[in-house]
Amino acid sequence: xxxxxxxxxxxxxxxxxxxxxxxxxxxxxxxxxxxxxxxxxxxxxxxxxxxxxxxxxxxxxxxxxxxxxxxxxxxxxxxxxxxxxxxxxxxxxxxxxxxxxxxxxxxxxxxxxxxxxxxxxxxxxxxxxxxxxxxxxxxxxxxxxxxxxxxxxxxxxxxxxxxxxxxxxxxxxxxxxxxxxxxxxxxxxxxxxxxxxxxxxxxxxxxxxxxxxxxxxxxxxxxxxxxxxxxxxxxxxxxxxxxxxxxxxxxxxxxxxxxxxxxxxxxxxxxxxxxxxxxxxxxxxxxxxxxxxxxxxxxx
Numbered sequence: 001x002x003x004x005x006x007x008x009x010x011x012x013x014x015x016x017x018x019x020x021x022x023x024x025x026x027x028x029x030x031x032x033x034x035x036x037x038x039x040x041x042x043x044x045x046x047x048x049x050x051x052x053x054x055x056x057x058x059x060x061x062x063x064x065x066x067x068x069x070x071x072x073x074x075x076x077x078x079x080x081x082x083x084x085x086x087x088x089x090x091x092x093x094x095x096x097x098x099x100x101x102x103x104x105x106x107x108x109x110x111x112x113x114x115x116x117x118x119x120x121x122x123x124x125x126x127x128x129x130x131x132x133x134x135x136x137x138x139x140x141x142x143x144x145x146x147x148x149x150x151x152x153x154x155x156x157x158x159x160x161x162x163x164x165x166x167x168x169x170x171x172x173x174x175x176x177x178x179x180x181x182x183x184x185x186x187x188x189x190x191x192x193x194x195x196x197x198x199x200x201x202x203x204x205x206x207x208x209x210x211x212x213x214x215x216x217x218x219x220x221x222x223x224x225x226x227x228x229x230x231x232x233x234x235x236x237x238x239x240x241x242x243x244x245x246x247x248x249x250x251x252x253x254x255x256x257x258x259x260x261x262x263x264x265x266x267x268x269x270x271x272x273x274x275x276x277x278x279x280x281x282x283x284x285x286x287x288x289x290x291x292x293x294x295x296x297x298x299x300x
Contacts, residue, residue, distance in 0.1 A: 002032040004071040005100055006063055009038040011076070013191060013210035016042045017217050018088040018234070019076075020113035022096055022105060023052055029102040035066055044192040045214075048116040074099040088234055112236035113217040117199045121192070125200025129184065131167035138163055138277060139186070139198055139215065141206035142172040148228035148259040149207040153177055155266050159205070162274035169197060171211050203277050207265075208234050216241055223276050227264035228254050242276050244268050 005026055009019060016038055023034055023046075034052045037059060046052040055062060067073050076095050086094070093105035117125075129137040140159070143150035151159070160168065160178065168183050175185040186197060191214070198204055198215035204222045206212030208229045216222040216236070223242045224235065230253045231243040246252050246264030254264075 001070070003030055004033045004035065004066060004069070005031050006066045006071040006073045007034065007036045007096065008057065008063070008073075008075040009036060010057070011038070013039070013042045013045070014208075014213050014234075015088065015092075016045050017113050017115070017210065017213040019092045020115060020217060021089045021110045022093045023049075024111070024114075025093065025105050026096070026100060026102060027051055029100070031072075031100070035062075035071070037063060042191055044190060045115060045195070047192060048118055072100055087232065109235075109237040112238040112241065113213065114219070115195070115214075115217040117195055117218050121196035122199045125196035125198065128197050128200055129167040129169055136163075136166040136278070137200065137202045138166045138168045139201040139204040139206075139211070139220075140168055140170045141204075141209060141211040142170055142178070143174075144207050144209045146209075146228075146257045148254075148256050148262065149209050150262065151207075151225075151265055152262055155262075155270070158270045159273055162270050163277055166277075169201070171206075205273065205277055223273070225265055225268055225273070227252060227262065227268075228256050228259060230255075244273065244276065 009016065023036070026034055032051065035055060036046065036052065037055050037057050040056045040058070043054050043056050046054045063073070074096055076092060087110055089110035090105060093110075096102075097104050126137070131137050142156045156172075156178065160183070169186050170178055170183055171186045172178060175187070186194065189197065194211065195214050195218050198211065198220050199218040201215070201220050204212060204215035204220050206215065206222065206224055208224055208226055212222055212224045216238075219240065221240050223244060224231070226235075226243055226245045231245060235241065235243045246267040252264040
């Protein structure tokens with residue numbers, strides 16, 4: 001008899017990526033299938049993921065059928081997981097592992113997320129940039145629904161000027177502020193199409209938000225700018241990820257949703273950002289002026 005898990009996740013797209021190490025742990029712990037139910041705009045993230053099937057939260061009849069057929073069910077709400085001293089992936093593991101009868105997910109850092117995309121998606125993503133041969137392809141997220149995770153217009157323009165010559169696709173709510181020849185505006189894409197674009201980039205520069213984590217998950221070298229949030233709560237220890245923190249600002253890692261001055265993000269030197277983006281190496285993790293180390297769960 002198949003061992004099936006049914007997980008309801010009430011969270012944003014970024015958290016749908018942060019839960020991947022837990023899904024991998026669940027499959028490694030003896031489960032044959034995982035059915036994950038989350039927001040409609042997130043459906044498709046795990047399309048190419050073996051033995052994981054994603055559905056909208058509204059698919060209640062399917063969820064009830066799975067439960068009647070013996071699936072182990074757990075519901076994970078975003079609000080109940082806001083544990084300020086624990087990495088997001090460990091927060092989900094803390095809720096899911098006991099309910100699924102699994103050993104805990106342990107370690108100093110959780111394993112980085114890894115979500116497959118097809119060869120056709122990668123090729124489509126490369127063509128999206130319209131880059132000439134040899135031109136560097138950069139996916140650049142400028143803002144987020146949280147102003148504390150958004151660059152000021154002036155800072156974004158400085159960064160764009162510093163990577164002049166690259167083929168850039170930007171994620172921005174107000175594209176007209178950055179309209180320019182050679183700059184594409186990423187809009188109107190499904191989450192799966194965004195993953196394809198990220199997989200076609202040479203490097204992604206993003207905030208602590210879903211585009212950056214989707215990019216890391218599909219295997220693209222990713223640079224995350226941390227300001228209001230801590231890299232020790234959302235980051236991963238992998239050479240594919242460089243984490244730059246606005247540590248010269250006294251309000252760094254304040255965890256606020258909204259902010260007008262965004263001095264923490266503006267404090268990250270543009271020259272340093274440009275140097276990391278232009279690097280050809282998958283360098284070791286970089287955290288500048290990082291907050292105090294947080295203790296993670298260890299093996300019993």
